[in-house]
Amino acid sequence: MPSNDDLPPLCVDLDGTLITTDSAFESMLQVLRRRPWMLLATPWWLRRGRAHLKRRLAENGMADPALLPYHEPVVSFVRNEKAKGRRVILATGSDEMVAGPIAEHVGLFDEVIASDGHTNRTGSDKVEAIGARLGDGPYDYIGNSTTDLPIWADARDALVVLASERVRRRLEAIKTPSRVFPVDSNRPRDLWRSVRPSRWIRNLLLFVPLLPAYRAVEIADWPPALVLIAGFIAFCACASAGYLFNDLVDVEPDRRHATRKQRPLAAGRVQSPALVAIGIVLVLAGLALGGLVGGAFALTLLAYLLLSTLYSMIGRASAPLQAVLLGALAMARVLAGAIMVDVAPSGWLLGFWSLLLLSLACAGIVGEARQSRSTVRPAAVHAIGLAAALASVAVLVAHLVGAPAPGLPRPWLFWFLVPLLVLWLARTLQRAMRGMLGGDPIVGSVRDPLSWAAAVAAALALALATGG
CATH class of the missing domain: 3.40.50.1000 (HAD superfamily/HAD-like)
Structure with missing residues (x-):
């Protein structure tokens, strides 16, 4: 030239x-x-x-x-x-x-x-x-x-x-x-997107021990509303800190990914020092709020953060390991909820929810793989998710057979939960295989009308069975 x-x-x-x-x-x-x-x-x-x-x-x-x-x-x-x-x-x-x-x-x-x-x-x-x-x-x-x-x-x-x-x-x-x-950098909108507020819905798992089906905590014995709110906000803060750390660790793989490359850090719209600072503030705020809920709850939060860090560092080494860690992160919320409401989780609750959440984790991995055409073998992960889904249904059936509730007016209505659960899990796994679910099965289900219909029907069955 x-x-x-x-x-x-x-x-x-x-x-x-x-x-x-x-x-x-x-x-x-x-x-x-x-x-x-x-x-x-x-x-x-x-x-x-x-x-x-x-x-x-x-x-x-x-x-x-x-x-x-x-x-x-x-x-x-x-x-x-x-x-x-x-x-x-x-x-x-x-x-x-x-x-x-x-x-x-x-x-x-x-x-x-x-x-x-x-x-x-x-x-x-x-x-x-x-x-x-x-x-x-x-x-x-x-x-x-x-x-x-x-x-x-x-x-x-x-x-x-x-x-x-x-x-x-x-x-x-x-x-x-x-x-x-x-230049548009570190805009509030992109910083807000980075903390993934859409995924805070996952933290509703904290309130599983309050479901009337478990009869674990009577409404009169619930903790004060401020304690429940503080626990939820604490988990939202720590979960968002985990998402930020994951973005930092996975910035280069995200840039290679078909959809994750649009994340603010991967796209260069936010700077890593800003995310580090926000993450530190979120961790400190989350642990402080967790300490107000209780020492055991704060320790569970800390364990969740360590598990989230482990997932970010090695979670994508293999799809089965990723599914197990994602299921464990979700299960940590259920356990933290039990601690928050001062309930010893039963064996059936642990078995049912761990299998159910493992199935959903597999659905999320399959859905993301279908969307991005990654190297993950969707059929193999789908098989694990299907097995976990069937096992969770089996645990539910065994519980309904072996633990009748004579004090309830219509306990037979609990059996309606079985076909509803089968329908929802089958649809979730099917949508994942078709690439319609995305990487988050909870968010994907919230956007699905049939999932909403199943949830409403399940809530109605629970309410009527427990005296509503």
Whole structure:
């Protein structure tokens, strides 16, 4: 491509400018996924300087350049400038092990200026490196943060990817930018989506021990409403923290996934430090509320968090393991509910709900596999889910046969639960195999009219059987 010596070189920052995320954090997330124990060494790496930290992170985990979220307006601008014959340089504080492959993938840069493990090419060090490369000639610079202020001050022209008004005000005190690229990052709507409020419906499992079918707790003996609400909110907070951690660990697989790539973190619409901060706040708030409910309840919450972490780290190693862990996470809610209402869970309750929830976990895995065409073998997981569903129905039948309730006016109505349960589970597994369920069987059932009809019929049978 012919060069245009009339135009000064264009220097482009990487983090938050060319890509919407931070390459060092991207490397850290790769280390978290592949070698989490290596993160314990980060304080020692940092003691030797930021450049050394970036180099060690790059050595232990680099993101795939093809999967990174790029800031398309900036990429288009650079492409147009390159087409004019302009010399384009990627000038970044990221390590050269990271910057080089990204520059090669984008295919628009003539040169790369980056940190080398000894010198952190940010601020005045970047100005010095650019000057040495260009012989102190004029250049234009695109950046996004306060660390870019010295480069903008030295550049002929300043172009800014606007991440905050504070950066813009400080830049305008130096010079007026010739172009501002708007960016939508960490918007409240995307942060709200990241905590998955649609999945809080799963936490209604906390109230299973209050169902009249169990006759475990009379209404007069229920805990105060504030205790029930606090327990529910505590589980919502901790569950959302688990979802955020899962997003951080699975960011690269999510970007490869047909549907999960639209999640805010995977798409680059929220930044990982923001999710880490929100997750910490949610965990602390959830455990604090759990402590108000009771010490045993708080310990159950903590066990749930540990199980959720285990799922994020190894849960997708195999579909059966994923199903077992998902079922265990759901069962933890039932057990926490029993603790919250001070009821010792019976053997039949544990058996029935553990099998039922395992079946639903399998349905969710099959539904997601059908939607995304993943490598999971849906037929095998479907078989496990079907076996668990039939076993849960068998446990229910055995309980109805062996535990009559003479004190109830119409206990025979409990038998209507059996065909309703069979109908609902069969439909859920069928919709999963057809790719109509999605990855969340509870949310999928809420959107299904026939599931609603079965739920209403079951509620009516329970109410009439217990004296309604």
